[in-house]
Amino acid sequence: MLRLLPLLVLLTGCSSLGYYAQLAGGQWQLLQARQPVAALLADPRQPVELRQRLQHTQAARDFASTRLALPDNRSYRLYADLGRPYVVWNLFATPEFSLEPLTHCFPIAGCVAYRGYFDEQRARGAAALLRVQGLDTEVAGVAAYSTLGWFDDPLLGGMLAWSDERLAGLIFHELAHQRLYLPGDTAFNESFARFVEEEGLRQWRRRHGLPPPAPHLARQREQFVELVLASRARLQQLYAQPLAVEVLREAKQAEFQRLRRDYAVLRDGSWQGDGRFDGWFARPLNNARLLPFGLYEQWVPAFAALFRESGGDWRRFYARVGELAGLAEEERRRALVALQAGTGFAGPPRLD
Numbered sequence: 001m002l003r004l005l006p007l008l009v010l011l012t013g014c015s016s017l018g019y020y021a022q023l024a025g026g027q028w029q030l031l032q033a034r035q036p037v038a039a040l041l042a043d044p045r046q047p048v049e050l051r052q053r054l055q056h057t058q059a060a061r062d063f064a065s066t067r068l069a070l071p072d073n074r075s076y077r078l079y080a081d082l083g084r085p086y087v088v089w090n091l092f093a094t095p096e097f098s099l100e101p102l103t104h105c106f107p108i109a110g111c112v113a114y115r116g117y118f119d120e121q122r123a124r125g126a127a128a129l130l131r132v133q134g135l136d137t138e139v140a141g142v143a144a145y146s147t148l149g150w151f152d153d154p155l156l157g158g159m160l161a162w163s164d165e166r167l168a169g170l171i172f173h174e175l176a177h178q179r180l181y182l183p184g185d186t187a188f189n190e191s192f193a194r195f196v197e198e199e200g201l202r203q204w205r206r207r208h209g210l211p212p213p214a215p216h217l218a219r220q221r222e223q224f225v226e227l228v229l230a231s232r233a234r235l236q237q238l239y240a241q242p243l244a245v246e247v248l249r250e251a252k253q254a255e256f257q258r259l260r261r262d263y264a265v266l267r268d269g270s271w272q273g274d275g276r277f278d279g280w281f282a283r284p285l286n287n288a289r290l291l292p293f294g295l296y297e298q299w300v301p302a303f304a305a306l307f308r309e310s311g312g313d314w315r316r317f318y319a320r321v322g323e324l325a326g327l328a329e330e331e332r333r334r335a336l337v338a339l340q341a342g343t344g345f346a347g348p349p350r351l352d
Contacts, residue, residue: 019115026118027151030087033080034154040079053160053167054079060168063207068200069314070175074152081157086141089123090114093135094287097239097248099232101291102135110183113291116142138288144170146177165201165213172200179318182325188332191299192321198300199307217276223266224277228293231259235287256285302339309344320345 037054040046057076065072092114093102101113117123127137143158153174159167176196182188205212238251260281267275310317324332335345
């Protein structure tokens with residue numbers, strides 16, 4: 001780890017040394033905590049419940065490589081218990097009257113809309129400093145992340161409390177990032193991984209004779225996201241107007257009150273009192289809290305269309321996604337819009 005630090009200074013500047021030192025230290029701690037899952041499964045001293053849960057993860061891990069053509073490596077063949085529910089905490093920030101995120105650029109991952117911290121208090125301390133500067137902030141715990149194949153990513157102790165399906169989906173999602181990652185395009189990367197997760201789970205259920213998820217739960221999730229995206233669109237219109245700061249501030253809070261009311265109407269009406277998103281609304285709302293919405297879903301229908309065009313062949317699908325990733329940004333966006341509209345993707349222009 002110590003040999004990494006001079007390189008990080010050259011890449012990022014001395015002012016960022018403390019931040020990158022905690023990243024290096026946190027990743028080192030995670031790497032040191034890893035144990036081979038096979039050894040834990042073979043150890044009769046380990047709790048039966050732990051071995052049962054790990055056994056399920058390995059079935060999903062096998063399925064990912066043999067059926068979904070995802071990378072066949074040691075990622076998720078290892079286990080690390082850090083004794084906490086989250087491995088990192090992501091800090092999002094925006095200006096007070098904008099939905100544009102404060103971005104951060106990294107040598108490998110490209111530019112992203114957050115900073116990650118292995119220590120929650122560090123994340124919250126950094127958020128407090130940004131709030132003093134007048135920015136909106138959000139700190140969100142993350143249960144897993146991908147190092148994009150640079151390290152063998154482990155299963156984490158906090159994951160084992162999840163359902164079998166959520167665990168399998170996480171493995172499919174994170175391995176998709178290892179299969180293909182386009183630096184600087186979060187919506188592309190996350191929509192691609194979300195599609196692989198969702199289609200992988202559909203095939204996983206068929207393989208094991210499991211029922212599909214309750215349709216009303218998926219619809220509730222869609223309606224919740226639609227509410228938030230509609231609120232975000234109204235805020236964007238508000239911030240584009242040449243209004244006084246006091247007027248903007250009052251209108252901004254009125255919009256968040258409207259969002260809460262719209263949710264309550266939905267929850268107490270067609271949802272029949274199901275408050276599954278009450279926890280999200282229990283915390284203060286601001287611009288930064290709205291940032292993640294839409295990123296994970298924006299292009300999922302486009303990737304679904306591309307998968308159909310590929311005849312349901314995973315390897316052919318990944319090759320086509322690679323063609324999309326090779327396009328210039330605006331050309332790639334037009335191709336994704338065309339796929340969503342049902343007009344297909346002809347591939348990159350021929351040079352001959």
